[in-house]
Amino acid sequence: MRPHLADPAFWTLPRDQRLAAFAQLRQAEGPAYFVEREAGRHRRERGFYALVRHADVVEASRLPEVFASAPGVTSPEPPRWVRAVFGDSMVNLDGPRHAQLRRIVSRAFTPRVLADAEAGIRELAGRIVDDLIASRADEFVSAVASRMAFEVICDMLGVPEQGRLHIARQVDRASENAGVSRTLRSRVRVPGRGLRALGRMQLTVAALGRERRRHPTGDLISALVGADVDGQGLTTRELGSFFSLLMVAGVETTRNAIAHALALLTDHPDQRELLVSDFERYADGAVDEIVRFSTPIIQFRRNVTRPHVLGGQALVGGDRVMLLYASANRDESVFTDPDSFDITRRPNPHLGYGGGGPHYCLGAHLARVEIKALLRELLSRPLALRAVGMPELGHSNFDNRVRAQRVAYDTPRRSAV
Template identity: 50%
Template sequence: MVQAPQPVDVSDIDLSDLRFWGRPPGERYEAFARLRRRGPVFFAEAGWGPIPPGPGYWALTRHADVVEASRTPAVFASEPSAISVPDLPRDFNEFFGSMISMDDPRHARMRRIVSRGFTPRMLGKLDDDINRTAARIVDGLLDAGPCDFVSTVSARLPLTIICEMMGIPRDQHRTVFESSNVVLAGADPDYLGEDADTALHQLLTAGGNLAALLAELAEDRRSAPRDDLTSALVNADVDGEALTGQEIGSFFILLAVAGNETTRNAITHALDLLTRHPDQRELWWSDFEAHAGTAVEEVVRHASPVVWMRRTLTEDHEMNGHRYRAGDKVLLYYASANRDETVFADPDRFDVTRSPNPHVGFGGPGPHFCLGAHLARREITAILRELHRRVPTIHATAPPRRLLSNFVNGVKELPCAF
């Protein structure tokens, strides 16, 4: 039975106001709890530089709404964009969003070709590389002593693995790191400057740098293929289909950004959570392997590295008692759905044994579930296993310095000691 919306005051909440996203996390989660009790709430859009405000959007904050919308892609479409609230040019969205901003049949074709790099066999081959890289990173941590956990540990593992998967030379890893920071910088002035025109220039420059790097690499791999993902993509032939140069470039931006930033933030949040919940650290550390599976899922649920994705209604549609109209924009707030008290008991508690845990931290069920989810789980587990084994007392020494963004639950710095 659908629960009727309750008369809850949400007039002080504006998800389009960046000041909301600069508030302490506890205040934001309390606001989402009220929004869940209220049901779908409509918000006006804010403009961004030369882009005028749009028609507004519905905030889907309940787990049931996010899951149902994810399962109904023919109605809740990813086109024209899944990654921006404003209606930006289609080429812009696909350049930065790749197949995330596509619907079938284009999405299915793209995913069919690129998924060859994420098969269980390919990921199994990566396990040794991930473990060796995690060990080298902890070597560096031990040499560094007290330091910033983000730059010394959490940012290095996914960046190294993705670059090595693609066959990117080591001297180009820094370019990937810096450019991906800008692409997912939200509205943070540390990366984008103080005004929208500067931010747009920085964003396009970063995307162009990544695309140019991959174009040069792809040209080399066409004539001299190697055992890397770039070679597999540029020489792919699945039922006569291959990726264009533009598609390869946009997919690399997606991989470099989504696979790097989100996993890095999950690892960073893991240390912060284990520091703030010593009972859960003690429990997990008492038998790392026994609890690793549920603990990693709980880190992803609790952190929700990707806050939302957008969908656009293709037709009039009723869902859970609410009527949507063709053309309506909706934002699927994973960060709220993952704390829905009707699904998760004591949702604000960090519980490394939580089971079941039907979180949507990798996206909801359906064709857009994260292609790299298994890789992310492997990386998070590997680095935390290495820390548990060799630096079991590591802890955060101050609160995280957070990214100002409504899209990514990012951390710029987290001081640590051991």
Template identity: 55%
Template sequence: MTTAVETGIDLADLAFWNRPPGERERDFARLRRLDHLAFFPERRVPLLRSGKGFHALVRHADVVEASRNAKVFSSEPAVTNPEPPGWVKHVFGDSMVNLDDPRHARLRRIVSRAFSPKMLAKLDDDIREAATRIVDDVIAEGPRDFVTQVAARLPIHVICDMVGVPDAIRAKVHRHVDVSTAYTGVRMSLPRTVAMAGRNMAALFSLQRLVIELGREREKNPGGDLVSALVTANVDGERLTPRELGSFFTLLLVAGNETARNTMAHGLKLITDTPEARDRLTGDFDTHIAGAIEETVRIVSPIMQFRRTVTEPYELRGTSLTPGDKVVLFYGSANRDEDVFPDPGRYDITRTPNPHVGFGGPGPHFCLGANLARQEIKIMFRELFTRLPAIRTTAEPELLLSNFDNSVRHQAFTF
């Protein structure tokens, strides 16, 4: 078993994630060359439960194998690492991302109707109107920060619209989301961590309560909206309880907000730094936008890692795994695996094929919102590159120290 000490690389140490992205990529390339899985003992992180450690899945084939085989590689008790304390699960209920079938399959069946092609088509005009308003505002205000003025505004708006959050409580939802996403595993002093995690939990809990109330109200007075559809029985008699609705909404906010916004922010920087990509996009947007989105998600890997827990003895890449072992799927590393992606560091919007795992590997938990994310980014970028063809970043992004979200806090730009 290769350990942190032998490689000089320690993926369990948050200091690793504070190093420049180029250095981290070189270390992942070294780990990919090992003929077995490297093991990283876990550190104690304030407020979170630490275990004995995890095996790192850094090759594309290994991430795909573990994602496909959910029977051996379980999403329970949680896909984050380290694991949140038990009371968090108790307060927030079970989220589908942390469940295995049959409970996962039941929830996914019910909420999938929110992401059907018909539902997404209904959202199209609304997303376009929101993108137009965002660009109107940025033209009126002048360019300052691409994240707060553009990228952060669309995804949260779309999620609120999807769920039908009433206008009266939207400002409150936005405030809670800002607080709840401010803490993502950064290394801080214990008192600051406790204070921040406390605010984060309180904000998420308030959001849950808002949506549970909304669910109870729609249970009594159903309308034509999605919340009504989710809390009243479908043809098979299945429905979400208001509490499950609350968990689903917070999952959407956690899974669909930061990810889409970070893809847009990193995307503008990649396009600025790659004149060939800009020329193609501005020359023929419709031909190249789909490739640009996939390549941006590959290079950025907005979610850096998710974890699985092994349920039965299994052999993977020359390593014997035993029940209870944790494995962590490093999507960013799999997306730069030179066996699958020639010249993996190159941003090439014409890359074909592009079997990246940025939306997760193939399997039961593959991102439910992938098509919605593609739709949002396409509409936003069309609006930007049509109305502001000279739009570009003017500085390096201000990144958030995180081992989970590849998050951009601020990005200077001009147009």
């Protein structure tokens, strides 16, 4: 029986069952179609083609003129009134305006800028692990993974220390029910809660933007409000939507990758020992394999603008496709033994940061630096940390979220890192 990816119940299945369903779909002749909403007397049928193969996801990612992000890459698409109030997120834009915004923002993510920030990131990782060991915290996501990702982004943006706790609460409220809603209550009440949180974040960054216009400090917000590309700068709404994107997407994805990393290295002690034996040799490969294996972002949508044949399937304007990175990263035609966790995997053309093209993740290098810095600290301490039990995962068709991961501390050992 074919899995039904449009059924919310599918996304509550154990992860191994979902991966098995993706493998089944990859064996089909072309992309499968799933109906999300049946056609009725006064409404049109809504559905999507699931792109489960690596090659199809890459092709769709690199043809933005055919596979557009507007009006939205998530499901459901943002209502018009939400876009009017909060502005369009950069991930939902195409064409010249997307290119303009990306040029502005990319200045903060160049290798040179990130190289200058790397020392501070490594220092932060050391402080976080020091605090973890001193407190003997038994939950890893809140004590380490969330803190690392959040504080790096706040440092880059220039968010004052006294305002960070407030923003962290809004980030949690805005993202706590992304993806599949489980109950009628969550469908009715949670969207309002999330929008209120986004509104509060918008107000926060608007105030910061006004302050940085008057007194630039060299941080990312100063760069964004002072930018002038092709005669245009960031509007207040654009600044707010980018701030929300970076705080929610940038923090959540890196946090989840870090949380999965601990569980993976605990479950595969041979890979952990290999990494400890020669950290500099294996660290980059370990980070890429962690991202491939866990795939923090499960999928994004695209909207077809004109006729195109993809994977043998004829598409027409108005069709929608789902780019399933979680399936593409297990494609047997690209990855040998894809269900094995192997930090020596070469090559490793995973799509954990997207399939290329104009929407390839700007923060990919930053995420790698963060994960590597934290792994170095975790593996270099005499007191070994390990995951205990299964991670508590959220039910989502959007991100592979770890809500909590219990940990324990082993007896002191001699480190080789």
